[in-house]
Amino acid sequence: MADALDATLDDPRHEDAQLIERLLAGDHTVILRVRGWIGAAIGRYRGRLGADFEDLEQEVVLDLMEALAAARFRRESRLETYVHSYARFKCIDRLRALGRRDMVEIEDEALVHDAPSPLEELTRQENEQLAQRVVAALPRQCQELWAMIADGMSYREMSDATGLSEGAIRVRVHRCRQRALALRDKLRAGEPL
Amino acid sequence: MRTDRACHRTVLALPWLLNGSLEATERREVREHLIACPACRAELVRTREARALFQPAASPAVVAEAPPTPVTGISRPSQSTLRRLSWAAMIGAVLGSSWAIWWIHSQGLKPEVQAYHRSPAHGAAVPVPVRIAAAPMAAPAAVSAEPAGPVSHGAATAGSSAKPALAHRSAASEPAIRSHQGAGRISSIGFESGSLASLTVPAAASRISRFDFEGGQLSGGR
Numbered sequence: 001m002a003d004a005l006d007a008t009l010d011d012p013r014h015e016d017a018q019l020i021e022r023l024l025a026g027d028h029t030v031i032l033r034v035r036g037w038i039g040a041a042i043g044r045y046r047g048r049l050g051a052d053f054e055d056l057e058q059e060v061v062l063d064l065m066e067a068l069a070a071a072r073f074r075r076e077s078r079l080e081t082y083v084h085s086y087a088r089f090k091c092i093d094r095l096r097a098l099g100r101r102d103m104v105e106i107e108d109e110a111l112v113h114d115a116p117s118p119l120e121e122l123t124r125q126e127n128e129q130l131a132q133r134v135v136a137a138l139p140r141q142c143q144e145l146w147a148m149i150a151d152g153m154s155y156r157e158m159s160d161a162t163g164l165s166e167g168a169i170r171v172r173v174h175r176c177r178q179r180a181l182a183l184r185d186k187l188r189a190g191e192p193l
Numbered sequence: 194m195r196t197d198r199a200c201h202r203t204v205l206a207l208p209w210l211l212n213g214s215l216e217a218t219e220r221r222e223v224r225e226h227l228i229a230c231p232a233c234r235a236e237l238v239r240t241r242e243a244r245a246l247f248q249p250a251a252s253p254a255v256v257a258e259a260p261p262t263p264v265t266g267i268s269r270p271s272q273s274t275l276r277r278l279s280w281a282a283m284i285g286a287v288l289g290s291s292w293a294i295w296w297i298h299s300q301g302l303k304p305e306v307q308a309y310h311r312s313p314a315h316g317a318a319v320p321v322p323v324r325i326a327a328a329p330m331a332a333p334a335a336v337s338a339e340p341a342g343p344v345s346h347g348a349a350t351a352g353s354s355a356k357p358a359l360a361h362r363s364a365a366s367e368p369a370i371r372s373h374q375g376a377g378r379i380s381s382i383g384f385e386s387g388s389l390a391s392l393t394v395p396a397a398a399s400r401i402s403r404f405d406f407e408g409g410q411l412s413g414g415r
Binding site: 026028054055061065066069127143147150154155157171173176177180181184 | 204205206208209212213214215216217220221224225227228229230231234239240242243244245246247248
């Protein structure tokens, strides 16, 4: 009897776990279902968001997938409830950000709520040093291309600035990315460059 | 739809998805593909990591996609914001002028320099242009009355019932101000098109303290 009750209680969690697995695997049916939950949660803000609504909906789906992949859903509620709350939170956050951005240009909206711990600070410094070594070891063109990306330039603007075609820009940036990550992994492993 | 070609296009576009410079159509296509493709989502994570190498201040865990920016790179305020701003400007102008009137009355302002000139023909005082120095807004508005023409003190036309007026033109350059000898307090302030146009000062012995205007707006004083 107790086992049967336990099984009943576990079923919703089991169902949610399966949904998450299928969602992250790209199951079209589950994706549609989850997007339906998101739409229900933020549909009332469609008018206020205007053209941003579709962008926001996509962002919510992607961010949600990332959160689920990182196991940030602690299963204290049903998945649908979590998705609903998550979507509403993102929506309200976006509305606030839109209100601010209309007044001033905000480049960095990351909010730091707590001061980093000494370990976090040390990690940050190590990452910075690692990044500097990686960048210094890359060809100059890679550094310049990624600096343009960091400045917010589009590939069209970069093509105009460099004289390279848009396709060539994309390919070169991608190769630089591959090189940078390979160098980073080598340095982390303690191997010589 | 997941195809190798779609994956290839998506992966190549990821750096610009992250810096927010993709145009709307492409951005939505890339995101739709990412939603359906776990492999490309993994590439998104790697692209974030690479981006963090070139922007060490932003760690991959913190940096989300940058919000899309307009093609022109200039953020334009929404219509509702423009309406709010225009209402705020109007309310601010009304409040500012009301405060200025109160402040002027409370100070018992009198012209510091009796800038008038006795007309040789009629013996009546005529206004003399004076300069107002513009200053950034900080304190109550003030006008410095620097007479540009002959000044005679004390004599003449006190008691003239002609409405003494301090007036300036709301222009980008230093506005002119005309001051009549007067006494007592400023009795009215005139505005034109939202800009201060005149301060009316009753006759003799009144002192003008310093009003600073910038672009026709009350900006500082003492």
